[in-house]
Amino acid sequence: MDRLAxxxxxxxxxxxxxSTCCMCHAVKRLFYELGVGPAIYELDEDSRGKEMEWALAQLGCNPSVPAVFIGGKFVGSANTVMTHHLNGSLKKMLREAGALWL
Known part of the structure; x- marks a missing residue:
């Protein structure tokens, strides 16, 4: 949990x-298209990936990936991120975190 935080x-x-998750790909693509360069951690390629997936599940992320953090705060997985994007609040969150300037 400490490493995740x-x-x-x-x-x-x-x-x-x-790396093989289609929803993960869609979420990454969304951020790239918005002009954001996120840090990406592919848990299936990390020796401690299973441990981090467990920690994400403890945070309430179900399924455990994709899990998005903005400004150090857990936002949610694909459904939550897409909801924020569609209602316009995602860009506001990104601006507040300093990830987006326009």
Missing amino acids: KLASQKAVVIFTN
């Missing part, structure tokens, strides 16, 4: 994913 706070936007 440390990684999640190192950059304005942090996404924990699996």
Whole structure:
């Protein structure tokens, strides 16, 4: 849990994913298209990935990936991120975290 918190706070936007997950790909693509360069952690390629997936599940992320953190705070997984994007609140969150300037 400590490692997860440390990684999640190192950059304005942090996404924990699996390299073979289609929803993870969609979420990463959304942020890139918005002009945000998130830190990406592919848990299936990390030796402690299973441990971090367990910690994400403890935070309430179900499924455990993709898990998005903005400004060091857990936002949610794909459904929550897409909801924020569609209602316009995602850009506001990104601006407040310093990840987006316009």
